[in-house]
Amino acid sequence: MSNLSIFKIGIGPSSSHTIGPMLAGNEFCKLIEKDISRVARVQTTLFGSLSLTGKGHLTDKAVIWGLNNLIAKDITREIQHHTLDNAMNQGNINLCGIKNIPFTYEKDIIFSNDFLPIHENALRFEAFDTANMLIAQETYYSLGGGFIATEDEMYKKNMQTTNTFPIQFNSAKELLILCETQNKNLAQISYQYELQFHTKEHIRDYCYEIWQVMQEAYHNGCHPHDLNLPGKLHLHRRAKGLYERLHPTTDPFGILDFISLYAIAVAEENAAGGKVVTAPTNGACAVIPAVMLYLKHHTIGFNDEMAIDFLLTAMCIGALYKKNASISGAEAGCQAEIGAASSMAAAALATCLGANANVACNAAEIAMEHHLGLTCDPVGGLVQIPCIERNAFGAIKAISAVRLAMARKSIPVVTLDEVIVTMYQTGKDMNRKYKETALGGLAKTLANIC
Numbered sequence: 180m181s182n183l184s185i186f187k188i189g190i191g192p193s194s195s196h197t198i199g200p201m202l203a204g205n206e207f208c209k210l211i212e213k214d215i216s217r218v219a220r221v222q223t224t225l226f227g228s229l230s231l232t233g234k235g236h237l238t239d240k241a242v243i244w245g246l247n248n249l250i251a252k253d254i255t256r257e258i259q260h261h262t263l264d265n266a267m268n269q270g271n272i273n274l275c276g277i278k279n280i281p282f283t284y285e286k287d288i289i290f291s292n293d294f295l296p297i298h299e300n301a302l303r304f305e306a307f308d309t310a311n312m313l314i315a316q317e318t319y320y321s322l323g324g325g326f327i328a329t330e331d332e333m334y335k336k337n338m339q340t341t342n343t344f345p346i347q348f349n350s351a352k353e354l355l356i357l358c359e360t361q362n363k364n365l366a367q368i369s370y371q372y373e374l375q376f377h378t379k380e381h382i383r384d385y386c387y388e389i390w391q392v393m394q395e396a397y398h399n400g401c402h403p404h405d406l407n408l409p410g411k412l413h414l415h416r417r418a419k420g421l422y423e424r425l426h427p428t429t430d431p432f433g434i435l436d437f438i439s440l441y442a443i444a445v446a447e448e449n450a451a452g453g454k455v456v457t458a459p460t461n462g463a464c465a466v467i468p469a470v471m472l473y474l475k476h477h478t479i480g481f482n483d484e485m486a487i488d489f490l491l492t493a494m495c496i497g498a499l500y501k502k503n504a505s506i507s508g509a510e511a512g513c514q515a516e517i518g519a520a521s522s523m524a525a526a527a528l529a530t531c532l533g534a535n536a537n538v539a540c541n542a543a544e545i546a547m548e549h550h551l552g553l554t555c556d557p558v559g560g561l562v563q564i565p566c567i568e569r570n571a572f573g574a575i576k577a578i579s580a581v582r583l584a585m586a587r588k589s590i591p592v593v594t595l596d597e598v599i600v601t602m603y604q605t606g607k608d609m610n611r612k613y614k615e616t617a618l619g620g621l622a623k624t625l626a627n628i629c
Contacts, residue, residue, distance in 0.1 A: 212275055224303045240259075438473050524573075
C-alpha cells in the first residue's frame with residue numbers, strides 16, 4: 180500500500196472529525212446510489228469523540244457536505260456555505276449530488292453518548308424509504324489523518340496479510356535493514372517503495388502539490404480575511420501580527436519566533452476551516468510545513484527536490500505510526516498527532532541535512548519520546564486551544580531532536596520501534612476524558628468560558 184496518502188489535501192479543522200466523516204458520507208453515497216430512487220431520508224448517528232467534540236470540529240457540517248457528495252480536496256467556502264444554507268434553512272440536501280431529499284437537523288443528525296467498541300471515532304448512516312423502512316445501513320470508523328474504514332474493514336485490518344512487493348517494511352528495524360543493504364537513506368528507500376505503486380512523475384507531482392498547498396496555507400494564515408477564528412472562543416488570530424512584526428535579527432533566539440510564526444499561521448488557517456494538508460492529521464497539520472519553511476528560509480541549498488525528499492521521508496515514518504500505533508487523538512491522545520508529526524518532521528529534517536537512516540530514526544525517536552503522554556483536551560471542542568501553539572512546540576522539538584541526534588556519538592538505547600509501541604500503549608492506558616472528548620484537562624478547566 181502506498182504511503183502518499185499520509186498527506187491529503189483537505190479542509191480544517193480536523194482530519195478525523197471533518198475530513199473522515201465527509202469521506203464517510205461520500206462512501207455511503209456510493210453504497211446507496213443504486214437504490215437512491217427509494218431513499219426518502221438519511222439519518223446519521225455520531226458516536227464517541229465524534230459526538231462529544233463534533234460541533235466544534237464541524238463534524239455535523241462535514242456529514243452534510245459528504246452526503247451532498249462534495250469532495251474535501253475540491254470544496255470551496257462558497258460551496259460550503261451554499262450547501263449548509265440549503266440544509267439548515269431550506270430543509271433539504273442534494274443526496275449523492277443527484278436527488279433532493281428533506282433534511283431536519285435535530286432529527287437527522289443524532290449525537291450519541293455511546294462509544295462503539297472498535298474505535299473511539301464512529302458514525303452510522305441509515306437510509307429510509309417513504310414508509311420509514313430501512314434500505315441501507317453502514318458504520319464507519321474515522322481512524323485519523325482522513326482515513327476511514329467500515330466495520331468489516333476494521334476486522335480485516337487485524338488479520339495477517341502477505342505483502343509480495345520486493346521492497347516492504349513493517350517496522351523501523353526492517354526499514355533500517357533495507358537502508359543498510361541498499362546503501363540508501365530514508366528518502367531514497369521511501370522513493371523506491373513508492374515506485375512499486377506509482378510512476379516517478381506521479382510521485383513528484385503529488386509531493387510538489389502537497390508542498391505548494393502547505394505554502395499557500397502559510398500565506399493565507401498570514402493574510403486572513405477575518406481577524407478572529409470561528410467559534411465561541413472568539414480567539415484572535417496572531418499570525419498576521421507576527422508576520423508584520425518579525426524581521427531578521429541578531430537575537431540568537433529570534434529563529435524561534437519565525438518557526439512559531441510558520442506553525443501558528445498554518446494551524447490558524449486549519450482552525451478557520453481553510454485548505455490545509457493532513458500531516459499526518461489536521462490537528463497537527465502545521466508541524467511539518469513549519470519545519471520545511473525553516474529549511475527554506477533559514478538554511479542554504481533548499482529547493483523543490485529537497486522538499487520532495489522531506490515529504491518522502493516523513494511519509495514512511497508516518498506509515499510506521501499508522502500501521503503499528505495510531506495517528507488519532509481520539510484513540511491515543513495528542514501524542515499520536517503532534518508527537519507523530521514532530522517525529523516525522525525530525526526524521527525528514529535530519530535526512531535533508533545529510534544524516535543517514537540510523538541518525539534520522541534516532542531523531543524521530545527523540546521527538547516522540549518527549550511527547551509521550553500528551554493529552555488531547557481541546558477547549559470547547561475546537562482545534563484552537565491548546566492545538567495551535569502545540570504545533571509550534573512540535574516543530575521546535577523536531578528541530579531540537581535533529582540537533583541532538585546529529586551531535587550524538589553514542590549508540591541510542593531506545594529505538595524508534597520501541598517508542599512507537601510505548602506511545603500506543605500510553606494512549607490505551609490514558610483516561611478517555613483526555614482523548615479528544617473535551618471532558619478533561621484544559622477543556623474541563625476552562626469550560627466556563629465556553
